[in-house]
Amino acid sequence: MPDAAVNRRASLFVAGLAVVAVALSPPLDGAAGKRFSAHMAQHVLLMLAAAPLLVAARPGAMVLEALPVPLRARVGRSLHRPGWRAARRLVTNPVVVLTVAVGGFWAWHLPRLYQAALSNAAVHGLEHATFLAGAFLFWTIVLDAGPKRRLGLGPTCGFVFAAMLTNIWLAAGLAFATTPLYAAYARGGAAAALADQQLAGVIMWVPADIVYFVTLLWLFRRLLRELASRMRRRESADALLGADR
Numbered sequence: 001m002p003d004a005a006v007n008r009r010a011s012l013f014v015a016g017l018a019v020v021a022v023a024l025s026p027p028l029d030g031a032a033g034k035r036f037s038a039h040m041a042q043h044v045l046l047m048l049a050a051a052p053l054l055v056a057a058r059p060g061a062m063v064l065e066a067l068p069v070p071l072r073a074r075v076g077r078s079l080h081r082p083g084w085r086a087a088r089r090l091v092t093n094p095v096v097v098l099t100v101a102v103g104g105f106w107a108w109h110l111p112r113l114y115q116a117a118l119s120n121a122a123v124h125g126l127e128h129a130t131f132l133a134g135a136f137l138f139w140t141i142v143l144d145a146g147p148k149r150r151l152g153l154g155p156t157c158g159f160v161f162a163a164m165l166t167n168i169w170l171a172a173g174l175a176f177a178t179t180p181l182y183a184a185y186a187r188g189g190a191a192a193a194l195a196d197q198q199l200a201g202v203i204m205w206v207p208a209d210i211v212y213f214v215t216l217l218w219l220f221r222r223l224l225r226e227l228a229s230r231m232r233r234r235e236s237a238d239a240l241l242g243a244d245r
Helices: 003-024 026-032 036-057 059-068 069-079 082-090 094-108 113-117 121-142 153-175 183-188 190-244
Strands: none
Touching: 003 036, 026 036, 026 094, 036 121, 036 190, 082 094, 094 113, 094 121, 094 153, 113 121, 113 183, 153 190, 183 190
16 A cells, blocks of 8 residues: 555544544543533534544554454454354444434433433443444445445435434534523523533534535535446447447
């Protein structure tokens, strides 16, 4: 692999880890225990910045390339065993991925689960791990650069649009709520808690939808280029058939 490609992937990987570090850093993590908006900023950083950067870096391929050749061959053979292949197909199934990513995001914002995450460090860590893992799988589907995508470009647009819609619904519910939903943030008064909750809804809504919208434009552009390429190939084939006649 050319050095430029290796350097680019390494840079993306380091950038992804840096975003994770910022999201979980003491200043932001400490503020998240007091302000819902800070907690939401953590979620946005993990799901919409760190995850796509890490996916684009293709860390699995980087690890394999770093292994000695004999070990790399053994790992490669193991990964192609029927059991591993079936598990990989299940984990990367678009329906499963969307359910895990979107369902997990909604579930953790239910008041009882959210309160548990705020009051228990282990549960809080599990919450962040769930968000990052679900987002990693989501962006694995969206950014799939292989010749045989798990999901075609057209369906991938629908996949991203579905995530965008569910994000809008949850964000709107937070932004337009008239009462605070989480007791832990109401200690400073209901009015302040409500204002902070509405700000959290805006943080969830605006940056996420910008990322999703830009992603949809990028996918749509790729889809148009693919359709144009197919049309050119078909016209070339028709021209050859006409010449043969």
